Amino acid sequence: MTTRVTVKGERPYDVVVGKHLLGELPAMIGEGVRRVLVMHPASLEATGEAIREDLLAQGYEAFACELPDAEEQKTAQVAAFCWGVLGQADFTRSDAIVSVGGGATTDLAGFVAATWLRGITVVHVPTTLLAMVDAAVGGKTGINTAEGKNLVGSFHPPAGVLCDLAALESLDRWDLVAGMAEVVKTGFIADPEILRLVERHADSFLNWKGPDAAPETWDVLAELVTRSVTVKAHVVGEDLKEAGLREILNYGHTFGHAVELAERYQWRHGAAVAVGMVFVAELSRLAGKLDDDVVDRHRAILTSLGLPTSYRGDRWEELLAAMRRDKKSRGDLLRFVVLDDVARPVRLEGPDPALLAAAYAEVSKEPPAGNETRVSLG
Numbered sequence: 321m322t323t324r325v326t327v328k329g330e331r332p333y334d335v336v337v338g339k340h341l342l343g344e345l346p347a348m349i350g351e352g353v354r355r356v357l358v359m360h361p362a363s364l365e366a367t368g369e370a371i372r373e374d375l376l377a378q379g380y381e382a383f384a385c386e387l388p389d390a391e392e393q394k395t396a397q398v399a400a401f402c403w404g405v406l407g408q409a410d411f412t413r414s415d416a417i418v419s420v421g422g423g424a425t426t427d428l429a430g431f432v433a434a435t436w437l438r439g440i441t442v443v444h445v446p447t448t449l450l451a452m453v454d455a456a457v458g459g460k461t462g463i464n465t466a467e468g469k470n471l472v473g474s475f476h477p478p479a480g481v482l483c484d485l486a487a488l489e490s491l492d493r494w495d496l497v498a499g500m501a502e503v504v505k506t507g508f509i510a511d512p513e514i515l516r517l518v519e520r521h522a523d524s525f526l527n528w529k530g531p532d533a534a535p536e537t538w539d540v541l542a543e544l545v546t547r548s549v550t551v552k553a554h555v556v557g558e559d560l561k562e563a564g565l566r567e568i569l570n571y572g573h574t575f576g577h578a579v580e581l582a583e584r585y586q587w588r589h590g591a592a593v594a595v596g597m598v599f600v601a602e603l604s605r606l607a608g609k610l611d612d613d614v615v616d617r618h619r620a621i622l623t624s625l626g627l628p629t630s631y632r633g634d635r636w637e638e639l640l641a642a643m644r645r646d647k648k649s650r651g652d653l654l655r656f657v658v659l660d661d662v663a664r665p666v667r668l669e670g671p672d673p674a675l676l677a678a679a680y681a682e683v684s685k686e687p688p689a690g691n692e693t694r695v696s697l698g
């Protein structure tokens with residue numbers, strides 16, 4: 321079954337969820353486009369080339385640009401290389417980019433599209449769960465700098481997003497569960513049914529069998545993608561530039577991004593967000609907002625997916641310094657998205673440093689035997 325979620329905005333666009341959707345690509349690219357650059361990481365060369373050939377057959381001048389893998393592509397150097405490719409191929413404002421890859425690729429390609437000639441069309445074809453449920457939707461684009469995660473970027477919504485679930489067949493199980501971290505985030509901030517579905521089916525995700533996964537697992541995956549996209553579409557449709565509501569999508573990211581930087585991007589984003597959610601759930605509890613059972617539920621769900629719930633205890637100063645550069649900060653004021661309850665996100669501004677240190681102490685406790693993470697390392 322194919323589902324279509326429309327994202328409101330100056331230029332509304334569709335996120336299509338289903339299987340074997342490439343026939344939809346020309347309509348998403350839109351009228352009057354002559355040249356298309358397909359951007360993909362080296363690991364997806366075959367998929368990228370198949371899409372390029374398909375576009376050639378449809379009459380486009382189609383080019384390909386191979387990128388480094390994972391977080392290594394989110395740099396100013398790689399963006400500059402892509403600008404060179406666009407320049408050499410004479411890309412104009414009526415031409416387009418198609419990104420094919422995970423969230424790192426949709427972030428980089430979105431950034432290149434946003435900056436080339438001050439903005440050209442981009443269509444995302446996300447190939448990881450994380451990119452389908454989160455990164456490809458909403459127009460946040462970005463690259464990292466030495467000082468931190470996504471510190472340079474812009475808001476540049478795509479013209480369309482094709483979530484072809486068939487791409488998930490080849491996904492490594494640790495990348496699948498890393499994507500589940502953002503799904504779980506969406507459950508905690510907005511849609512409790514997501515949490516119930518993950519609780520019931522965590523085992524089939526942790527033991528992901530790709531093409532051999534049971535039909536029921538595929539059905540649940542499709543429902544989780546659609547539910548997550550629906551929440552994200554609603555939020556970014558109301559608040560594209562993160563003036564308020566959109567901050568809820570950053571649940572768990574203040575600490576999570578600090579961990580990614582401290583680990584030199586050797587942790588998967590989803591794994592860092594998992595630990596970040598435990599940190600901020602503990603902070604919510606210590607601030608008197610969240611009951612113990614909801615904090616425990618964070619640990620239980622994330623553990624059932626093989627995601628980490630704890631982080632080493634000797635890096636507080638470094639993590640705090642990175643958190644100060646979070647995009648939610650205002651001057652010296654640290655700001656967090658915390659929970660009052662499931663699906664009730666609120667802001668916590670300028671918390672007492674002792675509270676932050678206490679939340680860190682909780683997250684740096686050893687996990688009980690058997691709950692050690694298996695997914696964090698890239």
Ligand SMILES: NC(=O)c1ccc[n+]([C@@H]2O[C@H](COP(=O)([O-])OP(=O)(O)OC[C@H]3O[C@@H](n4cnc5c(N)ncnc54)[C@H](O)[C@@H]3O)[C@@H](O)[C@H]2O)c1
Binds near residue numbers: 390451457458487488
């Ligand atoms: N812009 C946003 O709103 C937003 C939201 C969430 C995350 N992000 C960003 O997304 C990134 C994380 O995304 P990710 O988890 O997809 O990581 P990723 O893009 O690094 O992909 C993870 C790995 O999966 C491989 N891969 C991709 N598709 C595959 C497939 N179909 N089969 C087999 N392997 C495949 C990639 O080559 C890579 O090694 C981070 O940089 C994060 O900051 C952005």
Ligand SMILES: O=C(O)C(=O)C[C@@H](O)[C@H](O)[C@H](O)COP(=O)(O)O
Binds near residue numbers: 458460469567
């Ligand atoms: O779309 C958003 O807004 C989010 O915050 C989604 C996050 O999952 C995502 O990781 C995002 O890139 C983080 O944004 P940042 O502004 O904190 O860099």
Ligand SMILES: [Zn+2]
Binds near residue numbers: 589593
């Ligand atoms: Zn994220």
